[in-house]
Amino acid sequence: MRTxxxxxxxxxxxxxxxxxxxxxVEHDGCSGVIVETEAYxxxxxxxxxxxxxxxxxxxxxxxxxxAYVYRSYxxxxxxxxxxxxxxxxxxxxxxALAPLDGIELMRERRGLVGGRPARDVELCSGPGKLTQALGxxxxxxxxxxxxxxxxxGEREDGWREPPVxxxxxxxxxxxxxxxxxxxxxxxxNVSRPRI
DNA sequence: CATGGGATTGACT
DNA sequence: GTCAATCCCATGC
Numbered sequence: 001m002r003t004x005x006x007x008x009x010x011x012x013x014x015x016x017x018x019x020x021x022x023x024x025v026e027h028d029g030c031s032g033v034i035v036e037t038e039a040y041x042x043x044x045x046x047x048x049x050x051x052x053x054x055x056x057x058x059x060x061x062x063x064x065x066x067a068y069v070y071r072s073y074x075x076x077x078x079x080x081x082x083x084x085x086x087x088x089x090x091x092x093x094x095x096a097l098a099p100l101d102g103i104e105l106m107r108e109r110r111g112l113v114g115g116r117p118a119r120d121v122e123l124c125s126g127p128g129k130l131t132q133a134l135g136x137x138x139x140x141x142x143x144x145x146x147x148x149x150x151x152x153g154e155r156e157d158g159w160r161e162p163p164v165x166x167x168x169x170x171x172x173x174x175x176x177x178x179x180x181x182x183x184x185x186x187x188x189n190v191s192r193p194r195i
Numbered sequence: 196c197a198t199g200g201g202a203t204t205g206a207c208t
Numbered sequence: 209g210t211c212a213a214t215c216c217c218a219t220g221c
Contacts, residue, residue, distance in 0.1 A: 038202070046202070056217055073203050074214030080202085093202055113205075128203050138216095171202055191203095 001026060001153035003146045006065035013039045013083040013090040018182050020081065020092055020152070022161035027134040027150045030106050032097025032124050033159075034152075035184040036191060038169045040080070042089035045174040049089020059142045060089040067150050069131070069141040076128030077138055081145055081152065095170070095181075097124035098189045099133070106133035126191040162186065167195035 001024060009016055017039035024031050042049035042060075048070070049060045059068045060082060068080040068091050080091035099106060099120055110118045110133050124130040131137075136150055145152045165185040168176055170193070183190045 040202075048202085051218070054218070070202085071215055073201060074216075076203050078202060095202085126203070169202075173201085 001031075001151065002156065003151050003153040004065070005146060006063060009064035009081055009083045009145075010085055011083065013041050013092060014180065016081070016083045017092045017180065018164055020094070021164050021182055021184050022155065022159070023152055024100065024155055025079075025094060025097060025130075025134065025150065025152050026101075027136055027148075030102030030134045031100045032130065032134070033100055033155070034094055034096075035098050035187040035189050036094075036096035037182045038093040038095055039083075039180040039182075040091050040093060041084075044178060046169065046172040046176075046178075047089065047091075049091075053089075057089055060091055061087060062142070065145050067140050067143050067145050069136065069138050071138060072128065077131040077136060078127045079131050079136055079150065093127060094130065095127045096183075096187075096189050096191050097130050097133075098184075098187060099123050109133055109135055121188050125189045165195040 017037045020034050020037050023034050040047035049057050063086045066082040072078045079094045082091050084090040106123045123133045163185040165183045167181050169181045
């Protein structure tokens with residue numbers, strides 16, 4: 001896989017969020033196609049960087065192309081790609097994948113869902129699910145997305161990106177009017193609520 | 196130093 | 209539809 005260079009991320013976060021749809025995330029024997037993203041920027045209060053430069057947000061303000069991984073609700077690790085030039089706090093949250101390789105390993109990592117093994121569409125259809133399925137943990141915070149262990153790259157098999165649907169971001173309480181969520185239209189792996 | 200909220204999920208009514 | 213699980217860290221006293 002040809003991984004995306006830091007230049008790709010050193011641009012307006014909305015452009016990167018849209019263009020990451022259709023790219024591939026790879027980690028520890030598993031991979032999937034990105035079908036849902038959200039953009040976050042220091043200028044709006046739903047972004048962690050809105051609070052300024054703190055130990056928590058240090059990576060967000062760092063160079064583009066790094067992984068920003070943080071714990072959500074005390075339980076889930078959420079994967080973001082740091083964007084915009086160094087010094088600007090912005091990132092794209094990876095919210096859902098279409099499973100590609102290592103599906104049985106993903107199923108093992110996801111464990112039982114409703115008392116039975118997860119169906120394919122339950123493996124990566126949410127930001128906490130996909131990190132669990134790929135084995136991405138907090139210790140990957142600050143790592144390079146070009147060099148790994150978590151890598152993001154372009155597909156080389158001629159797959160065409162579907163139309164992208166746009167809507168408001170999910171699960172936040174502030175800046176809920178911004179339509180900064182991007183989904184591969186009609187893809188079954190997009191999390192709820194669907195646009 | 197204590198407290199409280201959050202970019203979620205899964206189980207249950 | 210409701211609700212608990214559970215951790216990091218920002219905030220305030």
